[in-house]
Amino acid sequence: EAALLWRQHADDVHLRSVKSWHCLRDEEVGRHMGGLSRLKPWWEAVESACPLIVSPDVESAICTIRRNLLRLLVLNSAALPDDARGDLLGLARALGALGQQNERSEE
Secondary structure (H helix, E strand, C coil), rough: CHHHHHHCCCHHHHHHCHHHHCCCCCHHHHHHHHHHHCCCCHHHHHHHHCCHHHHHHHHHHHHHHHHHHHHHHHHHHHHCHHHHHHHHHHHHHHHHHHHHHHHHHHH
16 A cells, blocks of 8 residues: 555655655755645555565665654644644654564564
8 A cells, every 4th residue: 555655646846856855945844744744644554564575776765854854843834834833743753653664563
């Protein structure tokens, strides 16, 4: 299911931008993060899937999203859009659940 949703949303401007986040300003990353948080069907499917099984590209994107969300929350939360706070919380929960799932699979 996650692989299908990934392909369906692969053309989304926010998902396509993930690989370039390292060279964007925090405000631009925050805008993309807000856009990603609104792709609820995608991150809900990702939450319940093992991204390594889906594809290495999905795993890499999820790691980048998780790392940048944490970085912005800790260092520059003002860069995250106010109108996406609820959606961002849902995205953060999904990423946290996925992280716990990955930790359990490594034990």
